[in-house]
Each structure stands twice: as C-alpha cells, then as structure tokens.
Amino acid sequence: xxxxxxxxxxxxxxxxxxxxxxxxxxxxxxxxxxxxxxxxxxxxxxxxxxxxxxxxxxxxxxxxxxxxxxxxxxxxxxxxxxxxxxxxxxxxxxxxxxxxxxxxxxxxxxxxxxxxxxxxxxxxxxxxxxxxxxxxxxxxxxxxxxxxxxxxxxxxxxxxxxxxxxxxxxxxxxxxxxxxxxxxxxxxxxxxxxxxxxxxxxxxxxxxxxxxxxxxxxxxxxxxxxxxxxxxxxxxxxxxxxxxxxxxxxxxxxxxxxxxx
Amino acid sequence: xxxxxxxxxxxxxxxxxxxxxxxxxxxxxxxxxxxxxxxxxxxxxxxxxxxxxxxxxxxxxxxxxxxxxxxxxx
Numbered sequence: 001x002x003x004x005x006x007x008x009x010x011x012x013x014x015x016x017x018x019x020x021x022x023x024x025x026x027x028x029x030x031x032x033x034x035x036x037x038x039x040x041x042x043x044x045x046x047x048x049x050x051x052x053x054x055x056x057x058x059x060x061x062x063x064x065x066x067x068x069x070x071x072x073x074x075x076x077x078x079x080x081x082x083x084x085x086x087x088x089x090x091x092x093x094x095x096x097x098x099x100x101x102x103x104x105x106x107x108x109x110x111x112x113x114x115x116x117x118x119x120x121x122x123x124x125x126x127x128x129x130x131x132x133x134x135x136x137x138x139x140x141x142x143x144x145x146x147x148x149x150x151x152x153x154x155x156x157x158x159x160x161x162x163x164x165x166x167x168x169x170x171x172x173x174x175x176x177x178x179x180x181x182x183x184x185x186x187x188x189x190x191x192x193x194x195x196x197x198x199x200x201x202x203x204x205x206x207x208x209x210x211x212x213x214x215x216x217x218x219x220x221x222x223x224x225x226x227x228x229x230x231x232x233x234x235x236x237x238x239x240x241x242x243x244x245x246x247x248x249x250x251x252x253x254x255x256x257x258x259x260x261x
Numbered sequence: 262x263x264x265x266x267x268x269x270x271x272x273x274x275x276x277x278x279x280x281x282x283x284x285x286x287x288x289x290x291x292x293x294x295x296x297x298x299x300x301x302x303x304x305x306x307x308x309x310x311x312x313x314x315x316x317x318x319x320x321x322x323x324x325x326x327x328x329x330x331x332x333x334x335x
Contacts, residue, residue, distance in 0.1 A: 016331065080310060181321045188324040244317035251314065 011206045014198035019119055019191070033117040040103035040117075044096070073098050073246065081250035082257070090253055093134065098246040101127065105190060105238035109231060116190035116238070121183070124190075128183035131249040136175070139256030152256070174255075182248060189241045193234045200227030272334040279326030286319040 021031045051066025059067060073095045078087040101118065108116035118124045139148045153170040154163065200223055207220030294312045298305045 076310065181325075184328055185317060185321050185324050188327050192327055240313065244313055247310075247314055248317060
C-alpha cells in the first residue's frame with residue numbers, strides 16, 4: 001500500500017490464509033472441497049447414467065448432451081492425442097478426469113460454492129499422480145521397463161555423442177517434471193484466479209464503503225465492475241484448464257505407448 | 262515532504278519479471294494461430310488444439326514463477 005492515502009481502518013490484502021477453510025458440521029475433516037468434489041462426482045455419475053439409460057436412435061435432449069460431452073473427449077482429446085488404434089481403452093479415464101476437473105473448477109463460479117477445489121494443492125497433486133502412474137504403467141507394459149526408459153529418454157535420430165546430455169534432460173523432463181508441471185499448472189491457475197477475484201471484490205468493497213472519500217468510492221465501483229469482468233475471464237480459464245489437463249494426460253499416454261520410429 | 266514509501270514484498274516484483282517471457286511466448290503462439298487460420302481457414306480446429314497444448318506448456322513458466330514467489334516471500 002502507498003503511505004499517504006487516507007484510511008479509516010486498514011485494509012488487509014487477501015492471501016493464502018483465505019484458503020484455510022474450517023470443517024463443516026462440527027467435524028475437522030469435512031471441509032468445502034471434500035463436500036463440493038463429492039457433490040460433483042454424484043452429479044457426473046447421475047448425468048451420464050441418466051443420459052445413457054434410455055439410449056434411442058433419435059436421442060432425447062439429455063442423451064444428446066451426454067453424447068456431446070462424451071464425443072468431445074473421445075474424438076478431440078483421446079483420438080487425436082493417442083491415435084485411433086488404441087484410444088478407446090483410455091476414454092473412460094479421460095472422460096472421468098475431464099468432467100471431474102471441469103465441474104470442480106466451474107464450481108468456483110457457482111454462487112454459494114465459489115471455491116475451486118483444485119486451489120488446494122493436494123487435489124492437484126493426486127490428479128497428476130494418477131495420470132503419471134497411468135502413462136508410465138501403460139508405457140512399461142508395452143515396451144518393458146528398460147525398453148520404456150529407452151523409449152522415453154533416447155529420442156530417435158540423435159547422434160550418439162549427444163546421448164550423455166540428452167538422456168538426463170529427457171529423463172528429467174519426461175518422467176520427473178511432467179507430474180509437477182501438470183499439478184502446478186492446475187493448482188496455480190485456480191489459486192491465482194481465486195486470489196485475483198478476492199483482490200478485486202474485497203478491494204472494491206473497501207474503497208466503496210470504508211475509504212471515506214467520494215472519489216475513491218467511485219474507483220471502488222469501477223473495481224467491482226472490473227471484478228465482474230475478471231469472473232468471466234476466470235470461467236474461461238477454468239474450462240481451459242480442465243481441457244489442458246486432460247489433453248496433456250492423453251498426450252503423455254500417447255507418447256508413452258507410441259511405436260519407436 | 263517525505264519520500265514515497267511503498268511496503269510489500271519483493272517477490273511480487275520477481276513474479277512480474279518472471280511473467281514477461283511466458284507472456285511473449287503465449288502471444289507468439291496465438292499470433293501463429295491467427296496467421297495460420299488466415300492462410301488456411303479449414304485448419305482452424307487443428308491449429309487451435311495444438312495451440313492450447315503449446316499454451317499450457319508455455320504458461321507453466323509463469324505458473325512456476327507464482328509458485329516460487331510464494332516460496333521465497335518474506
């Protein structure tokens with residue numbers, strides 16, 4: 001803050017402490033992310049069950065919506081990234097992953113929930129570890145353990161004298177950094193987006209009601225309107241992050257089971 | 262008259278500097294997509310799918326910056 005601005009009471013900027021939520025209903029473990037993610041799981045299961053329960057040639061509206069979502073993940077994520085020969089095996093995981101992340105992210109925009117589950121980094125870690133285990137496991141099953149390491153760390157067409165340099169770099173980037181970047185990307189987007197909204201809304205409210213000056217109150221109104229625009233941007237980012245997480249998981253699976261050239 | 266006093270955290274400046282490179286990178290990616298779409302409109306969906314992957318990979322640099330800003334603050 002800049003000294004010299006008149007303040008009636010001091011403004012505390014939002015920070016990581018705003019993400020420490022209390023337990024609900026008198027327990028310590030049942031907090032908002034657990035409640036919201038359980039709710040999204042129920043919604044996803046109900047949606048796909050209801051959409052596929054009475055499948056007909058001429059689809060109902062619900063069946064059409066379900067097929068639209070399923071086809072999107074199957075065709076434009078799984079088939080493009082893994083290839084038409086083997087992608088069907090991974091479609092169930094990718095559909096579940098995409099809709100779980102999508103609903104949990106978009107919940108951050110739903111009134112009364114307004115908290116992104118994945119802004120607690122443990123959620124992002126576990127989603128990334130699941131993808132990491134899957135792509136390594138399918139790669140090892142296809143190529144064998146040493147064959148898989150060779151496949152991931154020795155790119156074709158690199159001259160032999162570069163191999164001492166290439167193998168550590170490729171090992172670090174393909175095996176070690178991928179789960180970290182996957183989880184950090186999702187976590188930090190949700191975390192930063194939520195903080196950004198808090199800054200605009202809390203700051204606007206403070207300027208409007210507590211600054212004690214007409215000019216700053218006007219700035220507060222502009223800030224609150226800006227916060228509304230940021231909320232729209234965040235909705236976009238939330239969908240994009242669900243898409244990117246799923247696409248990258250599919251890419252990693254695809255590159256793990258690709259044939260050597 | 263006293264000098265202007267600004268309090269806060271130097272890590273914020275570090276994050277601002279760290280975000281320059283990914284900002285330029287993301288701009289270049291979408292500039293290439295716009296170019297490609299203008300030259301060959303039917304390739305738009307394919308270009309966009311590739312662009313989002315490239316966007317994710319580039320953006321992670323800025324994301325690492327914000328993570329490290331929280332690690333090294335104080």
